[in-house]
Amino acid sequence: MAYDCIIVGGGHAGACAALAAVEAGCTRVLVVEKAPKEWIGGNGYFTAGAHRTVHGGLQDLLPIVRNVSAEQAQAIDMQPYTAEDFTNDIMRLGGSQSDPVLVKTLVDESRGAIEWLARKVEVPFILSFHRQAYQVNGRQKFWGGLALSVEDGGKGLIKADFAALEKMGIEIWFDSPAIKLSTTDGTVSGVVVRRNGQEFSLTAAAVVLAAGGYESSPELRAKHLGSEWEKAHVRGTPYNTGDGFSMAQDIGAKLVGDWKGCHSTCWDANAPANSGDRERSNQLTKSGYPLGIMVNVKGERFVDEGEDFRNYTYAKFGRQILLQPDGCAFQVWSAEAIRLLRKEEYGDEIVEKIIASTIEELADKLQEKGLQDKESFLQTVRRYNTAVHHHRAEHPDLVWNPAIKDGLSTQSSKASLALPKSNWALPLDKAPFLAVKVACGITFTFGGLGIDPDTAGVISKQMGKPIKGLFCTGEMIGGLYYGNYPGGSGLTAGTVFGRKAGREAAKLAGH
Structure with a gap:
């Protein structure tokens, strides 16, 4: 079976990659998801739906939110959140270890990604009064640079994502773990998927890895984070067990970032x-x-x-x-x-x-x-x-x-x-x-794959340049976060780099 693009992982980041691929011209896109359908949405389902983005203040965000009347807007105080603010927050929390080019890409493209989610994916954004504002002297005062959430949190986000996938006719296989990346002369040419007890060798012009980290594996937590992490509670999906990293390593992908850190x-x-x-x-x-x-x-x-x-x-x-x-x-x-x-x-x-x-x-x-x-x-x-x-x-x-x-x-x-x-x-x-x-x-792990910030292409350990046909987004990206994390930036990063991966996949498919 041949596809233009195959996305490994059906969370928010994977959905963004699939939607961007179709938007850019791909006609045959497949999402393969390890989890059964009742676990739809990966870690995104378990979030509060917060999206951190550069913005110019209240008037900039009002056109994309659904829960503010003209009267309510008169009693809201919200400072602009600049590119410098966003950059400084990531860098100071990460001890200035974060990849500055990766951070710049996330920050510079954050507002466009939010607009895309609101207009194209129809994500029901709201101002996060319940989480990011306090009423002080009769006015709602937003704090901490974070203002946007989604109606019904992560549940509402994933509902919007999958409604958009269905509307675009994107095929989704649940209970279908990817077990191996296929290569031809050093180029990724597809993926082997186990479904209904059988293995299928699927071909594609591009494969996007969006399979999450290793936080749901007690063994990998102990190995990378320390033995005490075996007793941490898994906050989200139990299916993020590091499979994507294993597949990528098998074909020579480069691991980068904070492998001893996590959210x-x-x-x-x-x-x-x-x-x-x-x-x-x-x-x-x-x-x-x-x-x-x-x-x-x-x-x-x-x-x-x-x-x-x-x-x-x-x-x-x-x-x-x-x-x-x-x-x-x-x-x-x-x-x-x-x-x-x-x-x-x-x-x-x-x-x-x-x-x-x-x-x-x-x-x-x-x-x-x-x-x-x-x-x-x-x-x-x-x-x-x-x-x-x-x-x-x-x-x-x-x-x-x-x-x-x-x-x-x-x-x-x-x-x-x-x-x-x-x-x-x-x-x-x-x-x-x-x-x-x-x-x-534990929510997600910080260590991941090295990517080209411009294309989301996965970097080869040996060659130091992108492996043709292989892209990455979401929690599998390494180098963004070290030790700590500014809330709401994860979903935004999954969108920014998911869109890049989908657009680059379309180019490889000849669109």
Whole structure:
């Protein structure tokens, strides 16, 4: 069976590659997906649907979103997010190790990719009031450079992707893992796929790898990330087990990037261990920690919860939770912050809540959930509260504001914590008190294949140039992220490089 283009992997990035290929003229496009149809969408299904992009502020984004009336728009504050902002966010979070050309390509083409998703794919974009804005003095103030989400999150994104695939008549094979890339004189000429117990040798002018990372394989997590990662909770699809990398390596593809790094997050400790929950999906994220504190089972804080906006810390704080005793922690708040916790993550039907009328009662209840040192926990809270009050006494002009880095911290001339909370330091002194137990959820891995930023062509280890006929997009790309990650940039990257791969595939197919 002959095709113009075959895409390996049916997540958001793969869908973008397939749609771009048809748009550029391909007439026979096939998506092969390892997972069964009930696991449609790869990791994209489990996201919040956030897309980070360069934009000129509110007026630039209003034409592509569906949830803002003219009246509502009058009460929204949103700063432009420039190419320099986006670039700096990726580079500073990655310790300046990210491939600057790859980053520039992502940043420069981000806004066009969003427009394409909105107009061509009909992705139902919304402004992310529920995740990226706080109401301050009657106005919705967006923060952290991220403003766009999708109706119904990742579920809505994948629904739009696959409606577009169907509309364009793109063939999809589920339960059909790709097991080998075929080559002819050094050029990729197709792929071998296992379907219904049989192996099919399919030919194509181009193959696009969009099969995700290795985060769902405990063995590969232990090998590349460290033995402690065997106990991480898989946030998304259980089918991302590194198959695409193995196939690419077999024909000499170059591996690049941070193979010891990954995107992780604070995750419900009661969530399934080996896969995401398709019903609750991203609701299992627990990202309210900047409003309170996090302690381990020894009762000790271990991160600066107010170091930066949640967008810029959650992907590394998951790792810090995993490194704690028993690989878990407790998030803790008092009444002042509880009202601001997002209901989709902290609703009564979503998470097990530990509620108490005093901190001492909360400590007793936490012991039943794994807290090992009650007195250490109480001492942590006492020292934290004292430090917060001293800072406020020295800085009466500062006002608590979750939409900016407000400077309300635990550091003053009279009392400073060895591990500060640098912003949004609310005292834990008003009942009721709430805690939830969290673990580490792994989303995707950072190491991947080297690609040509202009074409998304996979680089040959031996030759140092693209392997003809082979392209890559999505979480298989290496070199973009190191150690940490600015939230919302993954889906955008999958779109940017998926479009490139699809267009280049069409060229090879003679269109």
